[in-house]
Amino acid sequence: MKRSAHRLHLRATAVLVSLAFAAQLAWAVTPFTVRDIRIEGLQRVEPGTVFASLPVHIGDTYNDDKGAAAIRALFALGLFSDVRLETSGDVLVVVVQERPTIAAVDFAGNKEFSNEILQGVLRDAGVTSGRAYDRALADRAEQEIKRQYINRSLYGAEVQTTVTPTERNQVRLTFNIIEGRPARIKDISIVGNHAFDEGTLKDLFNLDTGGWLAWYTKSDQYSRSKLNADLEALRSYYLNRGYLDFKIDSTQVAISPDKQSISITVNVTEGQRFVVSGVSIDGNLLGRDDEFKSLITIKPGEAYNAEQVANTTKAITDQLGNYGYAFAKVEAVPDVDRANNRVAIELRVDPERRAYVRRINIAGNNRTRDEVIRREFRQYESSWYDADKIKLSRDRVDRLGYFTELSITTAEVPGAPDEVDLNVEVKEKPTGNISLGAGYSSAEKLSFTFGLSQDNVFGSGNRLDLQLNTGKFNRTVVVSATDPYFTNNGVSRTVEVYYKTQKPYQDQGGNYTLVTMGAGLKFGVPVTELDTVYLGMNIERTRIKPGTNIPASYLDYANRFGYSSSAFPFTLGWSRDSRDSALAPNSGRYQRLMGELGLFGDARYAKANYQYQQYVPLSKAYTLAFNGEAGWGKGLGGRPFPVFKNFYSGGLGSVRGYDQGTLGPRDVTGAFIGGTRKFTLNTELLTPFPGAGNDRTLRLFAFVDAGALYGDGEKISGSALRYSTGIGLSWISPLGPLRFAWAVPLRKRPGDRIQRLQFQIGTSF
Numbered sequence: 233m234k235r236s237a238h239r240l241h242l243r244a245t246a247v248l249v250s251l252a253f254a255a256q257l258a259w260a261v262t263p264f265t266v267r268d269i270r271i272e273g274l275q276r277v278e279p280g281t282v283f284a285s286l287p288v289h290i291g292d293t294y295n296d297d298k299g300a301a302a303i304r305a306l307f308a309l310g311l312f313s314d315v316r317l318e319t320s321g322d323v324l325v326v327v328v329q330e331r332p333t334i335a336a337v338d339f340a341g342n343k344e345f346s347n348e349i350l351q352g353v354l355r356d357a358g359v360t361s362g363r364a365y366d367r368a369l370a371d372r373a374e375q376e377i378k379r380q381y382i383n384r385s386l387y388g389a390e391v392q393t394t395v396t397p398t399e400r401n402q403v404r405l406t407f408n409i410i411e412g413r414p415a416r417i418k419d420i421s422i423v424g425n426h427a428f429d430e431g432t433l434k435d436l437f438n439l440d441t442g443g444w445l446a447w448y449t450k451s452d453q454y455s456r457s458k459l460n461a462d463l464e465a466l467r468s469y470y471l472n473r474g475y476l477d478f479k480i481d482s483t484q485v486a487i488s489p490d491k492q493s494i495s496i497t498v499n500v501t502e503g504q505r506f507v508v509s510g511v512s513i514d515g516n517l518l519g520r521d522d523e524f525k526s527l528i529t530i531k532p533g534e535a536y537n538a539e540q541v542a543n544t545t546k547a548i549t550d551q552l553g554n555y556g557y558a559f560a561k562v563e564a565v566p567d568v569d570r571a572n573n574r575v576a577i578e579l580r581v582d583p584e585r586r587a588y589v590r591r592i593n594i595a596g597n598n599r600t601r602d603e604v605i606r607r608e609f610r611q612y613e614s615s616w617y618d619a620d621k622i623k624l625s626r627d628r629v630d631r632l633g634y635f636t637e638l639s640i641t642t643a644e645v646p647g648a649p650d651e652v653d654l655n656v657e658v659k660e661k662p663t664g665n666i667s668l669g670a671g672y673s674s675a676e677k678l679s680f681t682f683g684l685s686q687d688n689v690f691g692s693g694n695r696l697d698l699q700l701n702t703g704k705f706n707r708t709v710v711v712s713a714t715d716p717y718f719t720n721n722g723v724s725r726t727v728e729v730y731y732k733t734q735k736p737y738q739d740q741g742g743n744y745t746l747v748t749m750g751a752g753l754k755f756g757v758p759v760t761e762l763d764t765v766y767l768g769m770n771i772e773r774t775r776i777k778p779g780t781n782i783p784a785s786y787l788d789y790a791n792r793f794g795y796s797s798s799a800f801p802f803t804l805g806w807s808r809d810s811r812d813s814a815l816a817p818n819s820g821r822y823q824r825l826m827g828e829l830g831l832f833g834d835a836r837y838a839k840a841n842y843q844y845q846q847y848v849p850l851s852k853a854y855t856l857a858f859n860g861e862a863g864w865g866k867g868l869g870g871r872p873f874p875v876f877k878n879f880y881s882g883g884l885g886s887v888r889g890y891d892q893g894t895l896g897p898r899d900v901t902g903a904f905i906g907g908t909r910k911f912t913l914n915t916e917l918l919t920p921f922p923g924a925g926n927d928r929t930l931r932l933f934a935f936v937d938a939g940a941l942y943g944d945g946e947k948i949s950g951s952a953l954r955y956s957t958g959i960g961l962s963w964i965s966p967l968g969p970l971r972f973a974w975a976v977p978l979r980k981r982p983g984d985r986i987q988r989l990q991f992q993i994g995t996s997f
Contacts, residue, residue, distance in 0.1 A: 263295040267322040275330050275401050277311050282326065285309055294324060302326075311364050331364045335402035341409040344384055350407075353380055365403050370395070377407060385453035387491040388412035417441050417452045418493040422466075424500040427475070436469055437462040439496070443922065454485065454494045463498065470502065474535030476568065476575060477503030506536045509574040515581030518555065524548055524581070536566075536575055548581060553619025557583040558642055558652050587617045590651040596658040597691075600634055604693040605656065607717055608632065610761075617642075617652060624761060629656075634688050636661045693717065707733045724756035726768075734876070744779035744786065746876045748772055754803060766805035766826075773798050774835070774876050783903035789875045797874065799835040801828040816929060816964055817847045818855050828877075836868040839877060841910075855918040857933075861886075863910035866944075873944050878906030880941070882954075884990050886912045887939040889956035889975030891985035896941030896952070898983075909948065912939040918962070929964040935973070955979045958988075 269290060271282050285305045288298050299317050306315045306328065314329040337354060339347050354360065359373040374391040381389035394406040417439060422430050434440070439462055442452030463480055470478035481499040488494070511530045513521075527547040529540045545562045552560035560583045567576040592613055594602055608628040611621040626640050637659035645651040686696045695714040712728035732748045754768030775796045776786055804827045811820035822845040830837045841863045848856040867873040883892030896907040918933045940952040958975035972991040980986065 261294075261296065261299070261319060263293055264319075264322050266290055266292055266294050266324050269324045269326065270320075271326045271328070273328040273330065276333060277328075277330055281309070281311070282306065282328070286326070288324065294319075310366075313366075330401055331366055332397065332401045332403045334359070334361050334363050334365050334405055335398050336361055336404045338404065338406045339409060340406060341411065344386065344411055345380060350377060350380070353377070359405075365395075365405070370405065373405070373407065377409065381409075381411065383455055385414040385416075385455065385494075386411055387415045387487055413492060414453050415487060415492055415494050417454055417496065418488075419495045421495070421497045422500060423497060424481070425502060427473075427502055427505070428469075433466060433469070436465045454496070459483070459485070459496065466498070466500070468539065470500075471536075471538035472540075474505040474507065474537070475503055476506045476536050476566070477501075479503070504570070504573050506568070506573050506575045508532050508534055508536055508577060509569070510576045511579070512576070513579040513581060515579075516583050517581060518552075518583065524551065527551060528579070530577060541577065545579065548579065550619045552581075552583050553617065553622075555583075556586040556588070556616035556618065558587040558617040558619075559584040585650055587650050587652045589613055589615060589617050590645055590648070590653055592654045592656060594656045594658070596635075597660060599660055599691045600658075600688060600693070601691045604632070604634075604688070604691065605629055605658070607720075607722070611654065622654065628761075629658075632688075632693070634661065634693075635659055718755070722758045726752075726754045726756070728752050728754075744782040745777045747775045747777060748876070752803070762810055763806065763808045766803065766807070768803040770799075770801050770803065772801065772835075774874075776876070781901070781903075783899050783905055784901050785875050785899040785903075785905045789872070793834055793871070797834040797876075799830045799837075799874075800832040801830040801837075801839075803828055811845075811847060816931070816962075817845075817857075819847050819849045821846050831868070835874045835877070836871050837865060837873050837877060838868060839863075839865040839873075841879075853919055857914075857916040857918060859912075859914040859916075861910070861912040865908040873908045875905060878908065879910040880904075880906045881910055881912065881939050882941075882985075883987070884971060884973065887937045887954050887956055888935065888958060888960075888973045888990055889937070889977040889986065889988060890954060891987040892990075894985045895939065895954055897943035897946065905943075907941040907946070908944045909942040909946075910939075911941075913937070916960075921961070931962045933960050933962060934958070935960060935975075937975070953979065954981075954984070 266288060267290065269283070269286070269288070271279055274282070285308075287301045287305060288294055292298070302317060303315050306312055306326070311331060312328045313331050316327040318325040318327060337351060337359065339350055342350060351360075353376055354373050357372060357376045359369055359376075363369070370393045374393060377391050378389055381387075389412055390410040392408045394408060396404040396406065398404055418441065420434055420437065420439065420441065422433050425433060438451060439454065439458050440451050463483065467478065467480065479501050481501055483499070484495075484497045486495045486497075508530060510532050511528055513525060513528065517524050528544050529547075530537070530544055531540075541564045545564050548562045549560050552562075560581075562582075563580045565578045565580060567578065569575065589611060590613065592606070592609065592611070594605055597605060609625040610628070611618055611625050622640060626638065629635070630638050635658040637657070639657045641655045641657075643653045643655055645653060688694075689696055693716055695712075695716070697710070697712045697714075699708070699710045699712075708730065709732075710728060710730045712726055714724060714726045716722075716724045718725035729751045730749070734746045734748070750770050750772035752768055752770035754766055757765045757767065759765055773796060776782075776790045778787070778790070778795070805825060807822075807824045809820075809822050811817040811822050822843075824843045825840070827840040828838070842861065844858075844860045846858045848858075850856055863879045865873045865877060865879065880893040880896070881887060882890040882895035887895060893906070894904050897905055899905050914935060914937050916933045916935045918931045921930045921932050935958060937956045939954060940948075942948055942952060955978040956975045957978060958973055960971060960973035963970045963972075970991065974989055976988065977984070977986055
């Protein structure tokens with residue numbers, strides 16, 4: 233039986249060899265000189281593409297080797313599914329069969345990603361209309377789409393490709409997507425930790441097993457980039473506490489068979505805790521030894537802290553950069569004594585060479601003029617390289633708000649070792665916008681806003697604004713134009729025209745209003761990089777429309793000075809802002825002092841308002857915030873302070889828990905008329921919302937408020953003070969900043985109007 237099988241195998245082998253030999257004899261041709269080349273089978277590919285790839289030309293001698301090379305070259309183009317060479321006398325005939333081209337790419341079933349995003353992903357992978365189609369290309373496209381869904385924790389996503397032939401040898405690709413449900417993190421484990429408990433270390437992670445707010449934070453959806461960030465936070469935590477040899481040995485991410493849950497295990501080796509035994513600094517310190525030593529924050533006797541080491545080397549490098557040493561190198565070299573768990577750190581400083589900035593090159597600003605960017609620079613051409621001025625310049629350009637991307641890089645100048653060029657790359661964004669919105673507050677009820685603005689008119693850096701606000705008690709129309717560089721040294725000019733109608737918040741059911749029309753001219757003079765002084769003058773006319781139930785104080789003022797009052801107030805102000813964010817600050821300070829002085833016209837008065845805010849980061853999660861405000865007003869020339877210029881207090885923005893605008897004096901009708909002196913103090917402790925991780929756009933806060941409002945001539949006393957405490961929610965919502973507060977008044981007097989629940993869209997603090 234075995235011999236029979238062996239003979240059968242030999243016969244089959246002989247047959248195959250004979251067929252191959254016969255085929256070789258059939259394919260072999262006698263070499264000849266090519267008189268012409270003819271191409272058959274082309275539909276969309278240009279003949280020139282084929283001729284340019286052929287290694288055989290008219291007049292060449294054709295043989296089998298050149299034929300084989302021609303077939304390989306044509307297949308390498310990726311445009312043909314079949315290629316044959318035939319001869320007709322001394323004419324070489326190239327017969328090809330084109331691959332179909334992609335006419336269009338469609339998607340079905342996708343919700344997580346838009347069609348535009350998926351088309352961009354496939355375009356980067358080489359799958360787009362006009363490209364030759366083959367099955368390998370479709371497979372690559374499917375894998376790329378799946379990869380995008382895996383990044384969103386949709387591990388069960390399935391992709392199937394439907395190929396539909398169309399006319400002219402084209403196909404339409406339709407990717408049918410079944411997204412499935414995202415996989416959730418079931419468990420996170422840290423193995424090998426001894427110095428710190430697992431709960432403390434897991435609190436460092438933004439990834440978690442989810443909570444009741446996971447639908448908003450998506451913190452229980454795994455992504456490799458998020459895990460890498462968490463592992464870096466874990467590494468920094470140990471290195472900042474003396475564990476110099478800490479390392480992450482491995483990370484295992486296991487997904488369940490149904491692809492719906494994920495388990496993460498992190499294996500670590502802590503090592504021993506090291507204490508700094510000493511710090512030394514060596515190298516060329518430019519004769520400023522004491523200055524550079526004062527920058528060292530590493531403290532002997534304390535645990536090794538990698539963050540302190542990095543901050544120290546950066547501070548020394550930046551300081552050398554301030555003196556023009558653009559290529560300075562500072563290296564922290566540890567000398568580890570493992571026997572005693574101690575480490576000595578040597579800082580090696582090499583300033584290298586001092587450099588000038590030869591030229592500042594700007595690219596990417598297709599619309600914005602060069603001068604708009606250059607005038608924000610504090611680093612000048614042909615001046616010493618200064619790292620602080622370059623950073624300040626970058627921040628100032630970034631604060632313009634005209635660009636989505638901004639980078640400044642340093643390039644050496646060939647042949648000039650003491651010169652560098654600064655290359656500024658920007659990517660512009662649309663600076664004109666139309667905004668429509670609606671807001672609701674417990675005081676104003678429903679209000680609508682409309683805004684039309686252009687921040688960078690014709691690329692000049694000038695700003696135009698039209699703002700319209702409607703509310704039950706306050707309505708405003710403002711048109712303004714600002715030139716931020718009215719003068720070459722940065723003095724700004726703002727021209728505005730406005731129309732406002734106002735009522736006290738408790739209007740007693742009346743329909744009286746205060747109507748103010750005016751125009752103003754204001755200049756902003758930069759004093760320092762953080763300080764600006766404002767000077768201006770307004771022309772105003774205020775009319776008291778009596779209506780029903782007008783407060784007696786308004787009626788008395790109108791009877792004495794008329795229902796219409798003109799004023800020409802001068803404005804003087806100052807502001808300083810060092811907060812890290814205007815919407816969700818964590819650190820920094822904000823101060824504003826604004827004053828009005830009316831010396832001419834019917835209304836003669838002086839008015840000032842000062843606001844102070846301070847944000848103190850207590851930890852990564854907690855921030856302590858203070859807000860204080862004081863207002864003062866006085867009539868001039870023997871006239872009382874105009875009642876329509878009064879301050880109001882109570883409610884959001886002052887003392888929460890009391891109805892809006894109801895603190896302070898009342899007239900004989902019982903109407904709340906405001907006052908001429910105001911004092912408010914707010915203290916808040918802010919923390920991320922439970923389950924929201926470290927998201928600072930959604931925060932809880934506990935607060936204590938205090939404030940008082942006094943009338944003209946009223947004695948200042950503690951009896952007018954009101955206090956409250958409570959909790960609240962702050963959310964940077966799509967409609968704008970939202971503040972929600974539940975307050976408990978701590979000091980109530982007869983007649984006080986209490987409103988425990990208050991909220992508003994469109995305000996902060």
